[in-house]
Amino acid sequence: MKKDKEIILESTTLWDYPTQNYGDRPHGDNKFNGVTPAFVIWNLLQRYTKPGDLVVDPMVGSGTTIDVAKELDRKVIGYDIAPYRSDIFQNDARHIPLDDNSVDFVFIDSPYSNNVKYSEHPQCIGKISCEKEEFFDELEKVTKEIHRILKPEKFISWLIGDHWRKNSGFIPVSIKLYQRLCKYFESIDIICVVRRNQTSNTSIWHKRAIEFNFYLRGFKYLLIFRKSQILNRKS
Numbered sequence: 001m002k003k004d005k006e007i008i009l010e011s012t013t014l015w016d017y018p019t020q021n022y023g024d025r026p027h028g029d030n031k032f033n034g035v036t037p038a039f040v041i042w043n044l045l046q047r048y049t050k051p052g053d054l055v056v057d058p059m060v061g062s063g064t065t066i067d068v069a070k071e072l073d074r075k076v077i078g079y080d081i082a083p084y085r086s087d088i089f090q091n092d093a094r095h096i097p098l099d100d101n102s103v104d105f106v107f108i109d110s111p112y113s114n115n116v117k118y119s120e121h122p123q124c125i126g127k128i129s130c131e132k133e134e135f136f137d138e139l140e141k142v143t144k145e146i147h148r149i150l151k152p153e154k155f156i157s158w159l160i161g162d163h164w165r166k167n168s169g170f171i172p173v174s175i176k177l178y179q180r181l182c183k184y185f186e187s188i189d190i191i192c193v194v195r196r197n198q199t200s201n202t203s204i205w206h207k208r209a210i211e212f213n214f215y216l217r218g219f220k221y222l223l224i225f226r227k228s229q230i231l232n233r234k235s
């Protein structure tokens with residue numbers, strides 16, 4: 001049983017934390033639309049990295065990965081197409097300016113479709129709907145870059161959610177992305193991260209979900225992969 005705001009090392013595949021942040025200091029900006037729960041990154045860095053390792057987030061948003069990594073004495077580089085603060089480098093995740101085999105761990109929480117407006121930048125992948133195969137083609141380009149920069153035997157973790165809209169119905173974004181990642185990496189595990197503080201967590205949305213026979217999104221997938229020396233199919 002977790003005490004309020006106490007952070008623990010997760011031991012199961014179901015991760016649930018009541019707030020975006022932990023501790024007394026901010027990690028990222030919880031006002032940022034689409035901010036990652038900081039405990040997710042804390043858990044991943046504890047498991048898959050050690051102090052001094054280089055952590056990279058190619059779509060760092062409000063900087064949650066930077067703040068958690070620094071606190072844990074990891075080296076960190078955060079990129080974004082539209083930098084939110086001055087310690088974030090402007091860069092398109094499809095071309096990462098780092099050497100081959102130079103990074104110890106990659107965390108990424110990408111757009112899930114075109115449901116959130118992150119910026120006006122024309123190269124923002126969040127402008128493409130997940131109803132189009134192009135969305136997954138662009139995320140595959142990011143995958144390929146991550147594979148290139150990651151050292152052999154090191155880990156990458158990708159947070160992603162599914163999509164339901166009245167007109168398009170259900171799109172299993174996480175499973176479709178998982179299939180693309182499997183072309184490059186060895187699958188290690190899938191974690192279910194409970195969604196908290198959703199704007200749709202209101203009585204009117206719960207009523208609509210029952211009336212119109214759909215489900216509100218209750219969790220995200222945290223996909224964990226390793227760059228295996230055996231599986232090296234860069235297609």
Ligand SMILES: C[S@@+](CC[C@H](N)C(=O)[O-])C[C@H]1O[C@@H](n2cnc3c(N)ncnc32)[C@H](O)[C@@H]1O
Pocket residue numbers: 028029032033034035036037058059060061062063064065079080081082091092093094109110111118119123124125126
């Ligand atoms: C879900 S948010 C990341 C949230 C972040 N982890 C945080 O805690 O604040 C997705 C981010 O992807 C960025 N993005 C979209 N397309 C991109 C691209 N082509 N290259 C780099 N970043 C991109 C957006 O600008 C946005 O900040």
